[in-house]
Amino acid sequence: MTATAEGVFSPGLRLVTIGLLVSVGIVAFDGLGVTTALPAIASDLGGMTTYGWAVSALMLASVAGTVIAGFLADRHNPRGPYLAGFGIFAAGLTVSGLATGWALFLLGRVIQGFGVGAILSMAYVFIGRVYPPELQSRALALLSGAWTVPALVGPLAASVLTEVASWRVLFLALIPIVGVTMIMTTRGLPELGSSMDAPPTGVRQRLAYSVLLAASAAVLLFGLEQRGGVAGAGLTIVGLVGMFLGLRHVLPAGTLRLAPGVPSGIATRAVLSLAFFGIEVFLPLAMTQMRGASLFSAGLTLAAGALVWVAGSMAQSRHEQRTGSHTRRGDSIIGLVTLSLGIGIIATTLFVPALPIGVATLGWAIGGFGMGMAYNATTTETFAQTEPAAIGAMSGTIQMAQTLATALIAGIGTAMIAATRSVDGSPDVGVAAILSLTGMLALAAIPVALRISARCTRPAKAA
Known part of the structure; x- marks a missing residue:
């Protein structure tokens, strides 16, 4: 056989x-x-x-x-x-x-x-x-x-x-x-050999700009951690300029200005990642240092978020199968609002000692469900706006946007905590800033997500 x-x-x-x-x-x-x-x-x-x-x-x-x-x-x-x-x-x-x-x-x-x-x-x-x-x-x-x-x-x-x-x-x-x-x-x-006799036009340039993008992001984050001064400002500016040049050459045209269709789909994936992974990276730190929770409690919270992410994705998929693809816009909004609600519950739990820390686990479960819905709906709609021959390249671009966004929010959050850490070493103010930022990002993603399904646009080609 x-x-x-x-x-x-x-x-x-x-x-x-x-x-x-x-x-x-x-x-x-x-x-x-x-x-x-x-x-x-x-x-x-x-x-x-x-x-x-x-x-x-x-x-x-x-x-x-x-x-x-x-x-x-x-x-x-x-x-x-x-x-x-x-x-x-x-x-x-x-x-x-x-x-x-x-x-x-x-x-x-x-x-x-x-x-x-x-x-x-x-x-x-x-x-x-x-x-x-x-x-x-x-x-x-x-x-x-x-x-x-x-x-x-x-x-x-x-x-x-x-x-x-x-x-x-x-x-x-x-x-x-x-x-x-x-x-x-x-x-x-x-046995597998080369898939091409020579790289297609633009491959070497894309490679160079992708490496420039990663290096510039590192310079930007390092500059943000300098807490002001000429050196910090200079590094930040250099990093921003390098990232702008890199993004212009590795992302589809129109992404930086949130053009309708696939460009907005890629931008939505990045903003979603900023919101969700910004919480995931710092939640164990916040739970253990601010509320004295064990690492096991923090691990249980992250696992709960992952579990209900899958459940949210399945719920969105079944909803779409029953009622049609036009539900993706509504599912995206519901998912993003739910993610914001979850972030709000986590913030309340961390800063109200009377609430048991388990409420934060419930909050992240709610946020994870919303992430699953929004992630599934926006990604599916982005691929629906992409030409079949460009899906592979678009998948890589979307994944790169998510990876870069996760790296940025981890570095930005670190700079926030370092800049606001109190005399006793408490990260409370920095954590509050991260929670506020990620909650606003989840809500800011709504108008961007609504621009993905602009039916008047042509399916996107690979960059």
Whole structure:
């Protein structure tokens, strides 16, 4: 029986499928586990003043890793960047897991980020080049589902391991799994050569501007942390100019001015990420330092948000199936308002000691449900506005926008906390600023999301 007839777990594809699923699962567990354990890691290594860089460093490096690995895969062979990505990721895990100081830990996160970008981008390349067309949608669905289990289990497992053993286990225990996964996947891969004789026009330029974008974002965040002064202002301006130039060349025309259709879809994805992940990154810190909650409680809260995100996505999908695609606009609004409500409940719980901390978990569950609805509705509508031949490129662009937004909000939140931290070290004022900013962003996304389904526009082409 052929691989096509048997599916993605047929003998010819089984090792590749399992390897790709585990690859994504490892990356997801690493990201979510570190977010949960970050208060303990930063406290242990003296990194509270630059807390968010543990997320920003990985995310910005992954942007560069994604575009570099994709370029090398097209020019040579995707097996090479994939193996290199695993090797780099394992090296980063080792550096962070054995770090004796915060600077060394962040260096490990940068190294991990390059590996993460290569692994994830090559996973999609393999689906496009190894699986027959009739199985690619199924493989993509499985790859998306590979985030679900780590999202539910990762925060809880990370909190238990950190409190019972050490946060270092979160990094070091993944290294042998990385090695087994790398061997498993590559053994099942057929021989793959270059997909092109020469890069198409603009590929090298896009690569350069993508790297410029990541580097400029890092400069901007570093400038914001200088708390004023000529040096801080200069770095901030340089970072903003570099980001503007990079975004102009890597995003579809009209994105920066929120043009109707796909440009607004990409902008909505970025604003959604700013709102949701801005809370997710700092919620464990706020719960443990402001209300004395345990890491397990923080992990339970993040897991609840992930669980109901899935539920919100399913609810939106079923609603659309019953009533038609015209419901996406309304679902987007409901989702964004619900996300804002969840943020409001979290803020109230953190600053009203009479309320049990469990109310924050309920608040993030409500916010996660809203995120699931808005995320699903706006993303589906964005793809509906995209030409079929450009969907692959558009998917990468949307993912890059989300990654960049997450890195930015983590860095901006860190700068807010550092600038407003009280004499006793309390992050209360900074957390309040982050909550206010993310709540406003969730509401600000509503008019942008409504511009996605501008039926008068033509389907977008790849940038």
